[in-house]
Amino acid sequence: MKDDNGAANPLHLTSLNHISLVCRSVDDTLHFYQNVLGFLPIRRPGSFDFDGAWLFNYGIGIHLLQSEDPERMPKLSSKINPKDNHISFQCESMGNVEKKLKEMGMEYARSRVEEGGLYVDQLFFHDPDGTMIEICNCDNLPVVPLPADQACSSSCPRANLKAQSQAQQEQQQLRPCYSNPIH
Numbered sequence: 021m022k023d024d025n026g027a028a029n030p031l032h033l034t035s036l037n038h039i040s041l042v043c044r045s046v047d048d049t050l051h052f053y054q055n056v057l058g059f060l061p062i063r064r065p066g067s068f069d070f071d072g073a074w075l076f077n078y079g080i081g082i083h084l085l086q087s088e089d090p091e092r093m094p095k096l097s098s099k100i101n102p103k104d105n106h107i108s109f110q111c112e113s114m115g116n117v118e119k120k121l122k123e124m125g126m127e128y129a130r131s132r133v134e135e136g137g138l139y140v141d142q143l144f145f146h147d148p149d150g151t152m153i154e155i156c157n158c159d160n161l162p163v164v165p166l167p168a169d170q171a172c173s174s175s176c177p178r179a180n181l182k183a184q185s186q187a188q189q190e191q192q193q194l195r196p197c198y199s200n201p202i203h
Contacts, residue, residue, distance in 0.1 A: 038074075038081030039107065041151055044090040046073050048148045053082055056124065057109065057153070078109065096150045100129040102142065106152035110159055114141045117155045121145065135161055 043049040050073045053059040059075035059082060071086035087093050111117050121128050121143065128145040142156045 036080060038083050040083040040085055041147075041149065042085050042087050042093070043149050044087055044093055045148070046071055046084050046086045049084050050075070052147050053084070056126070094150065096146070098127075100127065100144050100146065100152070102129065102131050102144050102152075102154070104152045106144065106154045108154040108156055108158065111155050111157065114143065114155070114157055117143060133161075 041049065050061065053075050054061065057077075059077045062074045062076045062081070064072060064074040064083075070088075073084045075082045075084070118128075118130070126145050128143050131142040131144065133140040133142065138160050140156055140158050140160050142154055142158075144152060144154050147153055
């Protein structure tokens with residue numbers, strides 16, 4: 021089956037519903053997602069036999085699950101690495117977000133991506149359990165689907181550079197060279 025854009029959709033997916041995060045302390049993480057990111061608590065099935073909380077906003081759910089053994093969870097890293105797994109949120113004003121993070125005393129890292137004269141600003145920080153959060157103005161970049169035959173090489177920067185270099189070399193070999201001007 022193909023979706024409206026012609027992309028394969030073998031599982032007939034319609035949207036992303038929620039992400040689940042295992043927490044050292046559901047209370048601490050709930051506080052963070054409510055007071056820093058603006059999520060709202062919603063009803064969670066009472067039949068669950070484990071601690072947790074459900075939140076919703078921005079069209080996405082976040083399900084917090086209390087760790088059965090918080091002491092065995094991976095140690096928190098103080099290093100902010102934008103290449104780590106992360107959750108990204110679009111914002112209205114990067115300046116306002118950065119100002120608010122400073123007011124809250126949150127440690128964060130700033131990054132900027134440039135593509136064809138367009139800029140995406142990014143702020144990265146951790147939630148209480150070490151999950152990386154990104155706030156960005158990513159909608160500055162258009163979403164451009166790749167042709168099926170380019171999907172792999174174009175999404176892998178090193179492979180893409182190698183392919184581009186190879187293509188340039190092939191074009192140079194095919195380009196006629198004239199040592200003497202033609203009259």
